[in-house]
Amino acid sequence: MSENKSIHEFDFTLICNYFKSIERQGPGSPEVTRKAVSFINELSDSAKIADIGCGTGGQTMILADCIKGQITGIDLFPDFIELFNRNAINTHHEDRVKGITGSMDNLPFQDEELDLIWSEGAIYNIGFERGMNEWNRFLKPNGFIAVTEVSWFTSERPAEIEDFWMDAYPEINTIPAKIAQMEKAGYTPTAHFILPENCWTEHFYAPQVPVQEAFLKEHSENKAAIEFIANQRHEQNLYNRYKEYYGYVFYIGQKRD
Numbered sequence: 184m185s186e187n188k189s190i191h192e193f194d195f196t197l198i199c200n201y202f203k204s205i206e207r208q209g210p211g212s213p214e215v216t217r218k219a220v221s222f223i224n225e226l227s228d229s230a231k232i233a234d235i236g237c238g239t240g241g242q243t244m245i246l247a248d249c250i251k252g253q254i255t256g257i258d259l260f261p262d263f264i265e266l267f268n269r270n271a272i273n274t275h276h277e278d279r280v281k282g283i284t285g286s287m288d289n290l291p292f293q294d295e296e297l298d299l300i301w302s303e304g305a306i307y308n309i310g311f312e313r314g315m316n317e318w319n320r321f322l323k324p325n326g327f328i329a330v331t332e333v334s335w336f337t338s339e340r341p342a343e344i345e346d347f348w349m350d351a352y353p354e355i356n357t358i359p360a361k362i363a364q365m366e367k368a369g370y371t372p373t374a375h376f377i378l379p380e381n382c383w384t385e386h387f388y389a390p391q392v393p394v395q396e397a398f399l400k401e402h403s404e405n406k407a408a409i410e411f412i413a414n415q416r417h418e419q420n421l422y423n424r425y426k427e428y429y430g431y432v433f434y435i436g437q438k439r440d
Contacts, residue, residue, distance in 0.1 A: 208238035209304020210382040220249040222374035230298040236305020240267040247276045256282040292321045302330040315368035334432045344425040370436030378431040
């Protein structure tokens, strides 16, 4: 197995079965979601929001606590959406938070329908630049977009981590480059900030430890499952060694008239 095997090379069902056991499918935290909301204009009860690549809704329910409006969560995996809607009921948001199965490259919205587009740890699936450009038309003039995207913190970095990320996600780039892409796509960047280390260690990697043990026990004869867990652990080891060079950044922008 290549140490740099991309998660997208694994079976979707395998990925879904693993990540549906974890509250968050990517780095983040309730505090970071709330901080990002603070850079967005107050919304009305009639506002329409989309959380694209919502997963099981760990961040969506926090978002619903912070803003008004109707939130639609969209994810490719039906199992994630089933858990998402269950989480909406458990957090008493089912009256205005609903998850639907769908693809981020074929969104079910009308032009200029949305007041806010949200996407934590997911835009990389379509690519930051493509997502920024294609999703723009769904936003009302002066509507907001808020996404997290893996980014380089330095102009140079060790070859091992450079090679890993260029293989996994060739669109990784520096913060100024990402902001420039956002501007070119028709947004005025209003804020950006680096996600704290605990978004990776405490909220993403630590919860995976017991899940990995159970997953390996359940799939002890499955070579692909064993490779997948090895891949996840390799990624965590790389983060621990090279976290000063990269991480997730929240990018928030407002659609220009």
